[in-house]
Amino acid sequence: EAGVAQSPRYKIIEKRQSVAFWCNPISGHATLYWYQQILGQGPKLLIQFQNNGVVDDSQLPKDRFSAERLKGVDSTLKIQPAKLEDSAVYLCASRSIAGRIPGAFFGQGTRLTVV
């Protein structure tokens, strides 16, 4: 079974520029999450999708962050414009509704550096 795929692995941009991350979840997983992990902290949920609908985006900074999940499969997360404090690893995760474990499967993440 293929895991959660993310790209790019690394990205360096200047502040005020835009950036987009892509995620392909595990096949058949209806739930998809984007987490932000700042250095020295645990992952923090930004947004949660169930199929192509948003379940929870309460911690998404909507003035600069946006996300979509086309056709309930792939997802993109965008930051526009980026700030220095957005430097972090952005983790995508997915989970089957009928999964044996309550947790999610994570991708390798995209490390964003804003300079």
Place this chain on the structure above:
Amino acid sequence: DQQVKQNSPSLSVQEGRISILNCDYTNSMFDYFLWYKKYPAEGPTFLISISSIKDKNEDGRFTVFLNKSAKHLSLHIVPSQPGDSAVYFCAAGFYNQGGKLIFGQGTELSVKP
């Protein structure tokens, strides 16, 4: 408001000995807890979970203990191996929130040969 806390940023243990990683939480309504392991430049991988109605769950060398009265859980690794060196995250969730997790800050475990 940090609902899940791991107060030890790092832990060093000798190979073959027991590693004990600790986690405290504030919300007594959590339905389950999980431990994830993370190697550098990789995403977190699921290690072991425990339901809030249990007080122990064991999987090979890994055992998680839950003390609900103290709002505390711990992960025991016996015996510790150098390959266990990684960052360990404690996480908690609710059944009615579709798998959303609240993570602790992580503890970096170093197992020395």
